[in-house]
Structure formats: C-alpha cells, structure tokens
Amino acid sequence: MVKRRVVWRLSGLLALAAVLFWVAGLRPGYGWVDATTSATLPGGEFTIRGLSGHATHSHGGAPAQVGHISVVFENRGRTAQRVTVSDIEFLQGIKDCEHAPQKVASHPAFGGILLDDGKMRESAREVEIAPGARVSATVGFAAVPVYYVYCDRFAFRVGFRVGKARLAVVSEVNVTRREPLRHHDP
Numbered sequence: 001m002v003k004r005r006v007v008w009r010l011s012g013l014l015a016l017a018a019v020l021f022w023v024a025g026l027r028p029g030y031g032w033v034d035a036t037t038s039a040t041l042p043g044g045e046f047t048i049r050g051l052s053g054h055a056t057h058s059h060g061g062a063p064a065q066v067g068h069i070s071v072v073f074e075n076r077g078r079t080a081q082r083v084t085v086s087d088i089e090f091l092q093g094i095k096d097c098e099h100a101p102q103k104v105a106s107h108p109a110f111g112g113i114l115l116d117d118g119k120m121r122e123s124a125r126e127v128e129i130a131p132g133a134r135v136s137a138t139v140g141f142a143a144v145p146v147y148y149v150y151c152d153r154f155a156f157r158v159g160f161r162v163g164k165a166r167l168a169v170v171s172e173v174n175v176t177r178r179e180p181l182r183h184h185d186p
Contacts, residue, residue: 064147091154113139
C-alpha cells in the first residue's frame with residue numbers, strides 16, 4: 001500500500017512537471033543553455049574562458065548599455081603570451097529561448113583590455129600573460145544598447161590573437177527588464 005502511494009505521488013509530480021514545461025513553452029530535455037564558451041590553443045597551454053554577464057533596464061525606459069565583457073586568461077605554458085583583440089561581434093537571438101544568439105548585429109569598436117591583477121591601472125590594446133598565470137580581465141568596447149522583450153538573447157563573440165594564433169570566445173549577457181511600480185491615485 002505504501003509503495004502504491006509513493007508511485008502515485010511520483011506520477012503526480014511528473015505530470016505537474018510536464019504541465020509546467022508545456023505552460024512555459026519548453027519541451028522536456030530542452031531549455032535555455034548559456035551560450036558562453038571557452039577556447040584553448042592547440043597543445044593546451046593557453047585558455048581563454050568567457051564569463052556570462054548581466055545587464056538591466058526598465059520597461060518603457062532606455063535600453064541597457066553594454067560596453068564590456070569579462071574573461072579569464074590562463075597560461076599553463078612556460079613562456080609569456082601577448083594577447084590582443086582582433087574582432088568583436090555583437091550577437092542577437094531571434095526571440096527563441098532555446099537557441100543561442102547567432103545573428104551578427106554589429107561590430108563594436110575595441111577599447112582595450114584591463115587585467116584584474118592589482119597592477120594594471122588603465123586598459124591597454126595588448127596585454128602580456130605571464131607563464132603559470134590565471135587572471136581575470138575586462139574587454140572594453142563601444143557600448144551597445146540592449147533591450148529585453150521576450151526570449152531576447154544577447155552575446156558578444158570576441159576574437160583574440162594570442163601570439164600568432166587566433167582564438168574566439170562567446171560571452172552571453174543576460175538582460176533583465178525591470179517592471180516599474182505603478183501608483184494608482186484614489
């Protein structure tokens with residue numbers, strides 16, 4: 001008898017989950033997956049990892065302005081690596097929660113790289129990552145307006161030159177739209 005109750009409760013929970021997926025417009029096994037990526041040089045000695053970002057704006061107000069992404073540089077090699085940015089692409093989705101943004105909307109102008117190493121005070125066009133170092137960095141560029149409506153997804157694909165090699169990473173920016181409070185006069 002107890003076994004039968006457990007089975008019925010589990011069946012009820014699975015049915016509830018299926019209804020919630022249907023209401024949300026998702027199918028089981030699908031759903032939003034962050035588009036943020038990483039890339040490693042052949043040989044595995046240097047990796048760049050994109051980090052997801054966040055921006056907010058008010059409903060009916062101005063769009064959020066996104067002018068940077070965050071990355072992590074990891075140099076597992078024995079020599080320093082010089083890193084610069086070769087291209088930046090602003091990517092937009094097509095109002096589809098399940099698929100990563102892929103449409104290139106613009107190419108914002110590169111501003112510089114700022115290492116979060118406690119030493120750098122200003123961004124530079126090129127940075128040097130010491131052997132054995134793992135350092136967070138900010139890649140700055142001309143700000144891009146982003147405005148979330150329904151399942152809008154935004155990301156930046158940044159092409160890097162590491163020595164003579166090229167790597168590209170994607171950093172998705174999760175945009176939240178705040179709903180302003182509305183006061184009703186009596």
